Structure formats: C-alpha cells, structure tokens
Amino acid sequence: MYISILSTIPTEIGKQLRYFAYKPLFKSIKGKFSIDTGVTILGFENITIGKNISFMKNSYIYAHDSGVLEIGDNFTLNSNSQLGASFGKIVIGDNCAIAPNCVLRASNHNFSNPNIPFREQGHTYGEIILEDDVWVSSNCVITANTKIGKSSIIGAGSVVTKDVEPYSVMGGVPAKLIIKRK
Numbered sequence: 001m002y003i004s005i006l007s008t009i010p011t012e013i014g015k016q017l018r019y020f021a022y023k024p025l026f027k028s029i030k031g032k033f034s035i036d037t038g039v040t041i042l043g044f045e046n047i048t049i050g051k052n053i054s055f056m057k058n059s060y061i062y063a064h065d066s067g068v069l070e071i072g073d074n075f076t077l078n079s080n081s082q083l084g085a086s087f088g089k090i091v092i093g094d095n096c097a098i099a100p101n102c103v104l105r106a107s108n109h110n111f112s113n114p115n116i117p118f119r120e121q122g123h124t125y126g127e128i129i130l131e132d133d134v135w136v137s138s139n140c141v142i143t144a145n146t147k148i149g150k151s152s153i154i155g156a157g158s159v160v161t162k163d164v165e166p167y168s169v170m171g172g173v174p175a176k177l178i179i180k181r182k
Contacts, residue, residue: 006018006021006022007035007037007038007039007040008037008038009037010037014037015034015035015036018035018039019032019033019034019035022035022041022044025044025045026044026045026047026048026049027044027045027046027047027048028048028049029048029049030049030050030051030073031050031051031052031053031073032051032052032053033049033051033052033053033054033055034053034054034055035055036054036055036056036057036058036059036079037057037058038057038058038059039055039056039057039058039059039060039061040059040060040061040062041055041061041062042061042062042063042064042086043062043063043064043065043067043069043085043086046063046064046066046067046068046069046085047061047063047069047070047071048069048070048071049071049075050071050072050073050074050075050094051073051074052073052074052075053071053073053074053075053076054075054076054077055077056076056077056078056079056081056100057079057080058079058080059077059078059079059080059081059082059083060081060082060083060084061077061082061083062083062084062085062086063083063085063086063090064086065086065087066086066087067084067085067086067087067088067089067090067106068085068088068089068090068091069083069085069089069090070089070090070091070092071092072092072093072094072095072096072132073094073095074094074095074096075092075094075095075096075097076096076097076098077098078097078098078099078100078102078138079100079101080100080101081098081099081100081101081102081103081104082102082103082104082105083098083104084103084104084105084106084107085106086106086107087106087107087123087125088105088106088107088125088126088127088128088144089106089126089127089128090104090106090127090128090129091127091128091129091130092130092134093129093130093131093132093133093134093150094132094133095132095133096130096132096133096134096135096136097134097135097136098136099135099136099137099138099139099140099156100138100139101138101139102136102138102139102140102141102142103140103141103142104128104136104141104142105128105142105143105144106125106126106127106128106144107123107124107125107126107144108123108124108143108144109121109122109123109124110122110123110124124144125144126144126145127144127145128142128143128144128145128146128147129146129147129148130142130148131147131148131149131150131151131152131166132150132151133150133151134148134149134150134151134152134153134154135152135153135154136148136154137153137154137155137156137157137158138156138157139156139157140154140155140156140157140158140159140160141158141159141160142154142160143159143160143161146160146161146162146163146164147163147164148160148163148164149163149164149165149166149167149168150166150167151166151167151181151182152164152165152166152167152168152169152170152181153168153169153170153181154170154171154175155169155170155171155172155175155178156171157171157173158170158171158172158173158174158175159172159173159174159175160174160175161174161175162174162175165177165180166182167180167181167182168180168181169181
C-alpha cells in the first residue's frame with residue numbers, strides 16, 4: 001500500500017522518498033535512480049538496474065510471474081511508456097533511451113488455433129534485447145523475440161517485429177531500414 005501512496009508524491013521530495021523506499025525491493029541496483037510520479041512497478045524482485053536510471057511520469061514496468069528485466073547504465077524510460085517482461089525477458093544495454101508512449105512486451109496472446117478464442121489459448125513468451133546506445137523514438141512498439149543492434153535508432157511510430165542490425169535507422173510499420181549510421 002505504501003508503494004501506491006509514494007507514487008503520487010510530487011517534486012524532488014517524492015523522488016527521494018521513492019528512491020529510499022524502492023531501493024531494497026529491486027533484485028540488484030548499481031547506482032542512483034529516479035522514479036517520477038505515477039510510475040507503476042511490479043515484480044521488483046525480478047528487476048536489475050544499472051546506475052543513472054530514470055523512469056518518467058506514468059510509465060509502467062513489470063517483470064512479475066517469472067519475468068526478467070535487466071537495465072544497463074544511463075537509461076531513460078520516458079512518460080507513458082511500458083516495459084512488459086512478465087513471463088519473458090527484456091535486456092536493455094547502456095546509454096539507451098525510450099521516448100514517450102512506447103510499448104515493449106516480451107509476451108503476446110497465443111492465437112494459433114482459430115477454433116478457440118484467443119483469450120483461452122494462453123500466451124507466448126520471448127525476449128527483447130536492446131544493445132548499447134539504442135534510441136526508441138515516440139509511439140513505438142517492440143515485439144517479443146527481437147534484438148535491436150548497437151547504436152540503432154527506431155523512428156517515431158514504428159513497429160519492430162524483426163531483429164535490427166547495429167547502426168541502423170529504422171522506420172515504419174513494420175519497421176524497415178531507412179539508412180545505416182556507419
């Protein structure tokens with residue numbers, strides 16, 4: 001209950017209270033982190049974070065039900081974005097940023113049998129990997145079983161359904177290569 005109350009306290013005082021209250025709940029922490037108002041975190045015990053981490057307003061982070069979430073150093077999850085690692089795994093390298101309104105989910109509904117309602121077919125699980133120096137622009141979706149290579153940029157509004165080579169700038173639905181950075 002105190003977690004819910006703490007998530008509503010504004011200003012730097014709220015951030016400091018959340019830091020000290022949430023710190024012992026994480027599986028592992030390398031350094032300082034900042035959690036803004038309205039952030040929901042489920043499955044602390046399955047979440048490892050590096051140093052200089054920022055979870056912005058109203059973001060939603062979950063790794064319960066045997067999920068795994070590993071975040072490297074110097075990471076920002078911007079407002080209204082979601083990291084969903086429940087049952088699956090999300091690994092985020094160093095120096096990454098996820099802009100507002102993005103969704104990364106390591107699971108999905110199973111819909112393989114058209115004779116059974118999808119809600120009765122359970123889920124499929126996988127992993128999402130963001131290598132170092134990846135920027136995911138606003139309003140993107142990253143699906144399970146994808147790897148985004150080092151120093152890549154995902155353009156605003158893109159849907160990533162396949163692996164992305166390092167140093168790529170991707171855009172579109174589904175995301176396609178726009179240009180190589182190197």
